[in-house]
Amino acid sequence: MKQPALTFYGGKFMALVPVAIYTFFCLLLFVFYRAFNMEALAVGGFLALLIGGIFARSYRQFWEAATRGISSLPSVSVIMILLMVGMFSALIKLCGLSNGFVWLATALGVHGGLFVAFTFLATCVVSTATGSSIGTMFIAFPIFYAAGGQLGANEMMLAGSIVSGAIFGDNLAPISDTTIASASTQQFQNGQPADIGGVVRSRFKYSAVAASVTLVIYIMLGGVGGHFQGGKLAQAASPAPLIMLLPVAVMLMVAVKTRNIYAGLLVGLGLGTVTGLAFGLFKSSAIFANHAAENKITGFLVTGLNDILPTVALVIAVFGIMGVLTEAGVLDDLAQQVLRHPLGKTARGTELIAMLGTSLVTIIFGGVTSAAILTAGPIVNKIGQAHQLHPYRRANLLDGTANSLPALVPFLSVFIFIGAALTKLSPVTVALGTIYGIVLFGVYLVAVVTGWGRRLEAPQEVESRN
Template sequence: MSEERKLQFRGGIGMSLIPVAIYVFFCMVLFIGFKAFNMEALAAGGFLALLIGGVFCTSYSDFWESAIKGISSITSVSVVVILLLVGMFSALIKLCGLSGGFVWIANAVGMKGGIFVAFTFIAACIVSTATGSSIGTMFIAFPIFYPAGIMLGANEMMMAGCIVSGAIFGDNLAPISDTTIASASTQQFKNGKPADIGGVVSSRIKYSAVAGLITIVIFAVFGGMGGVYEGGSIDAAANPVSLVMLIPVVLMLTVSTKTRNIYEGILVGLVTGTVVGLAAGLFTPAQVFSNDAANNAAVGFLIDGINNILPTCALVISVFGIMGVLSDAGMLNLIAEKILDSRMAGTTQGAELVCMMGIAFTTILLGGVTSASILTFGPILNKIGAARNIHPYRRANLLDGTANSLPAIIPFMSVFVFIGSALNGLSPVVVAGGTIYGFVLFAVFFGAVLTGWGCQKEE
């Protein structure tokens, strides 16, 4: 569809937002009404939003041409392909039980109280960075670390919050995280190429490191307040051998950032991880890839990785379809122009502040589903940032950093808080209150915008 040929909606251009409104409504019903979360349901909501939203367009066929154009864009295809590849590496790390190695370290050193809370935060950061999955990290870490922390004198709010904080840390920083992939892919250089993931991650480390160090200190100092040390042993969950899987994780991160090619990083991580895991006896060859003759099916972590990531890919496809509609309707340009014409966005600093507010509002509206909010607001930030000559790396960092901070931990409107609460029985308000990293990361990026720290211009 040419740039001049805009989609027409009954009732005006504002009606092009109907698919977005339907998707937001679906999120609210899912999170607040059903108190449930899964990517399959979110993807279903996205496709239903397209099916119903097209009725309000003057041409249903043109509507779907625009949706397919958005789905088939280079950005959309790149995100889906990378997600499918990282799914296999993530499944490999999950199979090896890396968290058990950290429990062994805690036992060996004799940690308790606030020190154990700080250590759990660090362990959760490493696991989430290794797997690229915040939700997966919470399901792995809560059953192992939370009861152990309470037994060792940790404050229950801080103990729950440190696990959610660690999960968010990796979601923000990991090169194989869906939000990192989405934030980099939606920000383009002047030549039209999307920002490379390795470069984005390299420039993001300083923000995550500062926020992480501050968070560690807070957890260490306040993590044991009100806790009662009960003694006992948590040896059952300990497995020091699993720590060898840090080797492929480090290699994957190093190669990805040094070469600025995520594909090379994943290849190195998969090959070395498979070799190291087999040599250490953490899994068998059959668990890599084999035939389940009884069920006529192929099994193994390679298959599991693809299966586990498919719902996320479906969500990405549906959101890009909605973005394709908004783009051809002229709504994305209209929103970007309105922001650029505002007095506040007249400077680089003002434009960055407006973008922080925009991504924060979008993230809250979408129930803390950061991948969806980044894909939704990313194209708008891309236009605003390009107009103010803000480097794509900086844009991607503001996009991901803001989404994965305070807006992602609003009680009753956050998938992170909801899952954290469901896994330990605490009130969502309590879990959100202990998620210190979300507060600190927001403060770090807000301070970076006000002071200009880390601001880059595109040459």
């Protein structure tokens, strides 16, 4: 039996109060406090629900709607995958893959623009391996940025290359929270979320074109104004961590080929653990260890789970808000308004609207791409289904737009804020150097205008979920 519609004092659009409160928290954190804290964002989401429910005619029905949103198939899929991704990400971080790339750069004798391009490629690999853009930035900046100063790299381009590489993995990695969110919010006609392996496979061409253009620009401009100082790098640099590229590659291949992210994570985690132990990158106690005297369990399995919990909390809060908007009829109304607009009459126009809407939400949310995708995703799903746009195409537009130009607005972007904080450069300087995000937006805009990569879902097409 269909649940009664959720109603609000003042009309259904009062259901947007939780969105307004969450947006306020984003602005408070990023603009006024200049801080990024996933736990605080999650707190903002839950407070938005607690306060927003006051405007509902039935507080009980409000929370039932929020609970149904949290317990929906897309929400549960995202949460389950994120919890397992956390463990694999912690394994890769433990092995110090970035240090291996610094050793490789010095061994090859690259400097200037070549080092900036190398840093971009290396950071792409690290972010794809860990699935964490923010984590990659905190790993890469202390290593690559410090090294680049001695190797004649342009500061603006070097900082931007690290942010660019972090965004690349966030956009493409099958274990990235944005990839998981963009796929899970787009449904096939049978109601199943888009499988992550298929999404990544279809997304690769856009990322590859943008990365290629970015690479050329970094080679040409990355050394302008830099001064080569002989390349005395950190003594910690070692080739040993590069062996971890093997389990990363196997994990990616299994996830894409089988279209099952769980299979990829199982193989990657198992092979990665064996490889790390065999090459002495960590001891068995780093996997799982009990400290009885301190009543404490340690190891990368536990650390990985703990590190991802704030993101899981944010996902729960956002899906709760989405549940309220759905049952209040707000999402349906917004979708119908889009489809009634002249642009919404065609597939191309609908895709342009999807890019514009995702851009606005991403800017409002301060570049927190996962939250932006979870918010814009249900609407893009509805308007895309009306034109039979394939779930892969919709997921790619969502993720590609959120992880591009809208996420690079100075003073409003978490990516730019972190880059500026770690380099002492101005936010404008870091943003201008983040070439990949700028180029990626252009690639998707061209794809929408020309129809490149546009795919329609066949009326009887049935896909198995990851």
